[in-house]
Every structure is written in C-alpha cells, then in structure tokens.
Amino acid sequence: MxxxxxxxxxxxxxxxxxxxxxxxxxxxxxxxxxxxxxxxxxxxxxxxxxxxxxxxxxxxxxxxxxxxxxxxxxxxxxxxxxxxxxxxxxxxxxxxxxxxxxxxxxxxxxKPLLMKGGDDDDHDHEHVQSDAAHHDKQDENSDDDHHHGEYNMHIxxxxxxxxxxxxxxxxxxxxxxxxxxxxxxxxxxxxxxxxxxxxKQIADELSPVKTKGYFVFHDAYGYFEKQYGLTSLGHFTVNPEIQPGAQRLHNIRTELVEQKAVCVFAEPQFRPAVVEAVARGTGVRIGTLDPLGSGIALGKDSYMQFLTHLSHQYTSCLEGD
Missing domain, CATH: 3.40.50.1980 (Nitrogenase molybdenum iron protein domain)
Structure with missing residues (x-):
C-alpha cells in the first residue's frame, strides 16, 4: 500500500x-x-x-x-x-x-466595444439612481467603492x-x-x-418581450440588453455584495408601479429578501437571471447553452401567462 x-x-x-x-x-x-x-x-x-x-x-x-x-x-x-x-x-x-x-x-x-458602467448605458436609470443618490448617499458611496471602474466589465x-x-x-x-x-x-x-x-434564435425569442420593462438586482446585463433591445428600467445595486439602502428600495418600488414593470430579476448567487419585499403587493413577477451559467458543464456547445438559458430566463418571466 x-x-x-x-x-x-x-x-x-x-x-x-x-x-x-x-x-x-x-x-x-x-x-x-x-x-x-x-x-x-x-x-x-x-x-x-x-x-x-x-x-x-x-x-x-x-x-x-x-x-x-x-x-x-x-x-x-x-x-x-x-x-x-x-x-x-x-x-x-x-x-x-x-x-x-x-x-x-x-x-x-x-476596448471600443466596452460600455460605460453604472448609469451611463442606453437605458434611463437616472431617475431612480439620482433620487437614491440624493437620499441615500452612504449606500451610493459604498457602491462606488466597489464599482468595476469606468466600464461595465460583464463582457x-x-x-x-x-x-x-x-x-x-x-x-x-x-x-x-x-x-x-x-x-x-x-x-x-x-x-x-x-x-x-x-x-438569431435568441433575437427571435426575445423580440415579443422587448418593450416589457423590468428591474434587475445586479447591474450586469447591459451588453445582453443592448444586443437584443431589451427594456431594463434600472437595477438595485452595482455590486451584489452590497444591499441597497431603504431610500433606494422605496424609489425602486415607486418606479415598479409608475413604469408598469413586468418583472424583477434576482440571481442564484444573490437572492436577497429585499427583492421579494419590494415586489410584494405590486403584481410584479419575480424571475431569476444567472449571469455565470451555474450548472452548465464546460464543453464545445456550453456558451450557446449559456446564452440560450439566459434568454429563456428573460422570456419565462416577461411573458408570464
């Protein structure tokens, strides 16, 4: 032995x-x-x-x-x-x-394809974020400390x-x-x-839900949203390790109702109770987006499986009944 x-x-x-x-x-x-x-x-x-x-x-x-x-x-x-x-x-x-x-x-x-981080993308997050920044400065500073620099790095x-x-x-x-x-x-x-x-397949699948507004928990999906013309209304946090403050959550809840959001998306790694609390009583559905492909095994087709699965996660919540 x-x-x-x-x-x-x-x-x-x-x-x-x-x-x-x-x-x-x-x-x-x-x-x-x-x-x-x-x-x-x-x-x-x-x-x-x-x-x-x-x-x-x-x-x-x-x-x-x-x-x-x-x-x-x-x-x-x-x-x-x-x-x-x-x-x-x-x-x-x-x-x-x-x-x-x-x-x-x-x-x-x-480098020329990198999108600006935070609010400087194609979607109008300004109202939610500026209100939150005014009332909840401490949380904003925390987010800034953990931001991925100038650009969105979820490439x-x-x-x-x-x-x-x-x-x-x-x-x-x-x-x-x-x-x-x-x-x-x-x-x-x-x-x-x-x-x-x-x-092409994903573009066809997402086409019917392009105009349906939603919030994501984590500001990670700008590239995917831009590629397929999706209507993100905003995000809860830039860094998922940092819980958004009470004032920001209040503003997001207001936006959910005013903007007639259809979904709020959490993530497998981060399923904060705040998502459920904010959506409660609004009629907004809660979905899950997985930006890291948990559960998908490495292989020659795995990236295609990853994109397709993410697309299905969007449509399953946005289409609803």
Missing part, C-alpha cells in the same frame, strides 16, 4: 513539472465559468479547460485558494476579464509570462465580444500549440457558426 502511495505521489510531482514544460499536458485556466465556456469550445479535443471560481462564487469578492495558485502557475494559458473585474487575479497573473495570459478587456478589438454577456474572445484564445493556442492548428481552426469556425445561429 505504501509503495503504491509513493508511486502516486511521485507521479503527481512529475505531472506538475511536466505541466509547465510539455505542451500536450497544458491547461487553459479561466477566472469565471462563462469564459470557460468560450475557451472549452476553442480548446475542445486539444487541451483541457479549467475554471477557478466554483458555482455560487462571485468574482466581486473571491479569494484565491492555494490550489488555485498552483493551477495558475501550471497553466499554459490564463484567460480573465481584467483587473477591474477580477481584482483577486492581478498579483498571480502578474507573475505569469506576458504571453501566457489574456486579459480580454484590454484587447485592442474589445461575456456580449455575443460580439465573446466572438472576439474566442478569436484571441484561438490565436494564442495556435502560437502555443502550432501542431494543433487545424483542429483549433475548425473549433473556431464551428464556434462562430453556432454563435451566429444562436444569436
């Missing part, structure tokens, strides 16, 4: 060392699951994709574990959004070779940016694994074709 255990440990140590030098054993590691969906589609049949954040965790406040650090050190490629989203990634990624990580929000092709909710992410991952893997170029090329081609098909 001892001999077997010693053999296993030795094998594990060799595997760790090999992972840093032998390309065939290298992994792609992504910070969050939706980036894992994109990476696993491109790396399918070539190399393994792993995700740091487990289901139910939030990029807003995650702390790396020792096992995460080892995973990052032994990875061949790290894919993340950037320091304004995953602050916890900044130090360990800085220790990686520059050509071994992709911070998607910093890519030249992505994986943009099919357009996700396509660019797929290209960037493909190009980097071709550099690292030139012998697998044909397979990587085929994977990218399939991803782009499936994304175009899924995008």
């Amino acid at each position: 001892l001999h077997k255990k010693t053999f296993l440990c030795a094998g594990f140590t060799v595997a760790l060392w090999a992972g840093t030098t032998v390309v065939a054993q290298a992994d792609v590691v992504t910070s969050i699951k939706p980036l894992g969906f994109i990476a696993s589609a491109i790396a399918d049949g070539v190399t393994k994709t792993e995700v740091l954040l487990p289901d139910g965790a939030s990029a807003h406040d995650y702390a790396l574990k020792p096992g995460d650090i080892i995973k990052l050190k032994n990875s061949d490629l790290v894919v993340w959004v950037g320091p304004d989203m995953e602050a916890f990634m900044q130090k360990p990624v800085a220790q990686q070779a520059g050509d071994k990580n992709i911070a998607l929000s910093t890519l030249a092709a992505v 994986w909710l943009s099919p357009e940016i996700s396509k660019l992410a797929a290209v960037a991952i493909h190009d980097k893997l071709v550099e690292l694994m030139p012998k697998n170029k044909a397979k990587l090329d085929a994977n990218l081609q399939q991803f782009e074709a499936e994304l175009a098909r899924t995008d």
